Amino acid sequence: MSANNSEQMTRAEAEDFLFAEACLLDQGEVNEWRKLFTADALYWLPYSRDVNVDPTKHVSIIYDDMEMLDERIKRLQSGACHAQIPGSRTQHSVNNVRVKTVDGVVIIDSYLTLHEYRANRQDRFYQLQTMGANCEHKLVKEAGEWKMTSKKVVLLNCDGEIYDLSFLI
Amino acid sequence: MAIERDYDDLARIDRTHVSLYKDQGVYTDEMERIFYRSWIYVAHESEIPNPGDYKTTFMGDVPVIVTRSENNEINVVINRCTHRGVAVCPLEKGNTPSFVCQYHGWEFGMDGELLAVSMPRGYNEGELDFKSLGLVSAKKVESYRGIIFASLLSVPDISLDEKLRGVKEYIDMYMDFSPVGEIIVGNSGVNKHFYNANWKIQTEGSVEGYHAPVTHATAFDIMIRKMGMPDNYQGYGTKGLDGGYGNNLLEVYSLPDEAVYKRWPAEYIDLMIEKHGKERAMHVLRHRFNLVIFPNLAILEYQFRVIRPMGTDKTEVRMYHTMLKDAPDDINTRRVREHEFFYSPAAFGGPDDYAMFDRAGQGMKAGMVPWILFNRGIKSEEVDEHGRRYGGHTQETQQRAPYFEYRRLMTLGSQS
Numbered sequence: 001m002s003a004n005n006s007e008q009m010t011r012a013e014a015e016d017f018l019f020a021e022a023c024l025l026d027q028g029e030v031n032e033w034r035k036l037f038t039a040d041a042l043y044w045l046p047y048s049r050d051v052n053v054d055p056t057k058h059v060s061i062i063y064d065d066m067e068m069l070d071e072r073i074k075r076l077q078s079g080a081c082h083a084q085i086p087g088s089r090t091q092h093s094v095n096n097v098r099v100k101t102v103d104g105v106v107i108i109d110s111y112l113t114l115h116e117y118r119a120n121r122q123d124r125f126y127q128l129q130t131m132g133a134n135c136e137h138k139l140v141k142e143a144g145e146w147k148m149t150s151k152k153v154v155l156l157n158c159d160g161e162i163y164d165l166s167f168l169i
Numbered sequence: 170m171a172i173e174r175d176y177d178d179l180a181r182i183d184r185t186h187v188s189l190y191k192d193q194g195v196y197t198d199e200m201e202r203i204f205y206r207s208w209i210y211v212a213h214e215s216e217i218p219n220p221g222d223y224k225t226t227f228m229g230d231v232p233v234i235v236t237r238s239e240n241n242e243i244n245v246v247i248n249r250c251t252h253r254g255v256a257v258c259p260l261e262k263g264n265t266p267s268f269v270c271q272y273h274g275w276e277f278g279m280d281g282e283l284l285a286v287s288m289p290r291g292y293n294e295g296e297l298d299f300k301s302l303g304l305v306s307a308k309k310v311e312s313y314r315g316i317i318f319a320s321l322l323s324v325p326d327i328s329l330d331e332k333l334r335g336v337k338e339y340i341d342m343y344m345d346f347s348p349v350g351e352i353i354v355g356n357s358g359v360n361k362h363f364y365n366a367n368w369k370i371q372t373e374g375s376v377e378g379y380h381a382p383v384t385h386a387t388a389f390d391i392m393i394r395k396m397g398m399p400d401n402y403q404g405y406g407t408k409g410l411d412g413g414y415g416n417n418l419l420e421v422y423s424l425p426d427e428a429v430y431k432r433w434p435a436e437y438i439d440l441m442i443e444k445h446g447k448e449r450a451m452h453v454l455r456h457r458f459n460l461v462i463f464p465n466l467a468i469l470e471y472q473f474r475v476i477r478p479m480g481t482d483k484t485e486v487r488m489y490h491t492m493l494k495d496a497p498d499d500i501n502t503r504r505v506r507e508h509e510f511f512y513s514p515a516a517f518g519g520p521d522d523y524a525m526f527d528r529a530g531q532g533m534k535a536g537m538v539p540w541i542l543f544n545r546g547i548k549s550e551e552v553d554e555h556g557r558r559y560g561g562h563t564q565e566t567q568q569r570a571p572y573f574e575y576r577r578l579m580t581l582g583s584q585s
Contacts, residue, residue: 045515047358056502059358059490059509068510071395075387075517082384083520123531161361161485164523165515 007104007141014099014108017146018137022092025168030073033168038140038147043069045153045169061158061165076168083166090167091115094135105149106139112153116167129163132156174198176579180572183544190367190533190541196481203464203578204229204478205321208332210466211235211245213354213473213489214315221264221279227477228321233307234258234268235317238279245307245319246281257304268304281306313337314344315351316466326581327414335413335557339460343468345453347493348444354473355489357505360512362486364523366530368464368478371486372571374522375467375474376419376459378409378562379545384525388510388517396507397431402563409546409567411558415463415574417567421470422457429454437500463571471508482530488512543568 009017024033037043045061046053055063064072075081096111112133118126138150153169172194179186179195189195209228212235216224223236225248232248234257248256250270257268257277267284269276274287281304286297307319311329318329325332333340344350364371374380382389382402392398399405399422407420424432433454441450460468467474477485490508492501511518533541546564553559560566 047360047513056498056505057357057492059360059505059513061509061513062515063506063509071391072517075391078387080387081521083524085524123527159359159361161363162514163363164520165513166520169515 007101007106009099009101009106009108009139009146011097011099014106014110015094015097017139018094018097018108018110018135021137021148022094025092026090030077030168034069034073036146036148037066037069037151038142038149039066041066041148042150042152044150045155045158045165047158049154049158061155072168076166081166083164086118086120088167089117089119090169092169104140106146108135108137108139110135110137112169114169133169177576180576180579182569182572183547184540184542185369185572187533187536187539187541190369190529191481191536193481196478198579199478200229202581203575205231206323207325207464207578208318208320208329209464210316210462210473210475211310211319212317213352214243214312214317215351215353216262216355216489217243219264221266222262223258223265223279224262225258225260226475228307228319229478231321232256233319233321234304235319236279242280243310243312243317244280245310245317245321246277246304247306247321249304250275250277251283251302251304252286275302277304314340316340316462332414333416333462335411335555336416336418336460336462339412339418339456339458340468342453342456342458343460345445345449347496348440349495350445351494353492353494355491357490357492357501358508359490360472360486360488360514360519362488362514362519362523363479364484364486364526364530366482366484366526366533368476368484369571370526370529371474371476371484372461372464372467373543373568374526375461375469375476376409376417376567378407378419378567379565380525381563384521385518388521391510391517405562407562408559409562409564410553411566411570411573412460413557415461415571417461417463417570419459419567420456420562421459424455426451426455434497434499437497440497461567461571463574471504472512484526543572 021036043062043064047060048058076084093113094110098109100107112135114131116129133153133155136152137148139146140149179189211226212224217235217237220237220239220241223234225232225234234246234248236244238244248258250257252273252275255270255272257270267276267278276285278284283299283302307321309320309324311318313329313333344352393400405422407423410418412418429451441454457470465476471490473489473491475487479485510516514520543565546560546566550558550560550566558566
């Protein structure tokens with residue numbers, strides 16, 4: 001059964017959505033970024049490259065429902081998340097975008113290249129971090145707007161040695 | 170020429186000297202006197218459940234392989250071909266009938282025995298002594314409740330039984346959170362962290378009751394609002410304990426029975442009572458603690474934390490998540506969620522700890538400011554019925570504890 005027209009998305013539209021999302025994150029517009037999620041959404045960074053990993057039986061890097069994501073954002077904005085003093089600058093570059101529709105849900109698969117830097121640390125010489133990831137965004141339309149029901153980011157080094165990921169990806 | 174340092178003076182009862190965290194000579198002494206010659210944690214048996222299973226790890230800076238052989242014996246061998254020094258096992262874990270060095274094809278059994286070499290006819294009579302060319306085995310390997318310890322170069326001067334005597338009741342309690350008294354280590358995830366400071370800061374920091382409401386104010390806020398954590402941290406009435414031989418413990422809580430029923434679902438409590446008996450089950454469920462087995466293991470509610478020194482100013486920390494065998498699925502899932510809430514690299518607690526550890530590395534560059542202080546609560550310490558020193562959970566008994574064993578081992582070496 002094919003989905004109706006309102007649930008289709010072109011690659012150009014998908015790219016526009018991902019570019020806009022990246023821009024909100026990179027410009028620190030976190031509250032605006034939060035509004036891109038549906039109320040029942042999942043924000044998930046698994047600890048494994050295994051597509052069949054069961055998040056109830058395996059720890060994740062992040063496995064947030066929206067209540068937990070709100071707590072995460074509140075903490076990051078509190079000024080008392082010490083790992084974020086000084087805070088991260090990020091640059092999310094999105095590419096290799098592919099779109100499909102499954103059971104009325106638009107699924108965007110993309111590659112993410114992430115650069116992260118913390119300036120003005122007293123110890124100086126903070127190593128610019130570069131990360132690669134596969135992203136899967138699941139989108140539905142709510143009141144005419146595309147919203148994420150799920151954002152899954154699978155880092156290339158998710159099961160490797162990580163300094164910290166105390167910023168939003 | 171090596172300088173002999175006065176470790177009794179550098180690691181005093183109430184303070185440690187900053188050189189213990191910075192000096193290469195101290196680090197070398199620690200490797201030789203602690204990490205090569207005393208009980209070091211290497212693995213949990215559940216990580217290598219089947220014959221042929223192996224796991225690579227480190228004893229100090231020495232790469233080792235922990236193996237289970239065909240006859241179910243646990244071996245610890247140095248991951249270094251006796252021919253040209255090449256690591257014979259290139260992976261973190263796996264299953265294999267033998268280890269074949271891929272440089273010249275020397276093949277070793279799971280217990281390290283040299284089984285074969287490639288093109289043996291190139292060796293003349295007397296040039297290849299199979300018996301003496303096995304992988305070097307740890308001098309002693311023993312387990313308690315599945316926790317495998319080894320000593321690399323010599324038999325430790327105390328038995329494992331003696332080493333763990335003061336903290337066995339807590340190890341037993343940890344295992345008995347499973348209705349069948351068994352845990353599974355690492356299958357449910359491993360956090361792989363590092364920080365830029367000395368390894369002892371994590372040993373001290375794994376039982377840190379004092380920092381929690383300061384460093385983790387944001388995490389505590391959520392734990393109090395959403396996870397049933399009481400809102401009077403200072404008034405918990407719990408202990409920091411010196412368990413002997415460097416081992417030590419921070420009691421996170423000790424709940425009254427009605428609070429046990431708030432913390433855990435009835436289904437799990439009933440199963441625990443059915444399997445362990447009411448008295449034992451309730452005793453176990455009342456407790457939560459962080460336990461350090463000196464020098465490189467910390468056992469926390471959801472994890473085995475393994476501390477690996479990588480030089481004076483870099484430390485790897487691995488947190489192997491633990492699952493309770495035969496516990497209800499929702500209990501183990503809750504252990505997954507609560508662990509990642511606090512400890513993942515994106516979590517609400519762990520990254521702030523590593524920020525502090527990094528800053529410790531930064532501050533301790535000031536070598537002319539000599540002392541790291543551990544005197545909080547030293548005047549009010551008491552001794553329990555087992556002869557163990559204890560103080561309040563926010564005091565520093567548990568940070569002082571490792572240095573009793575540190576002094577003992579570091580000065581033991583100077584006598585030999």
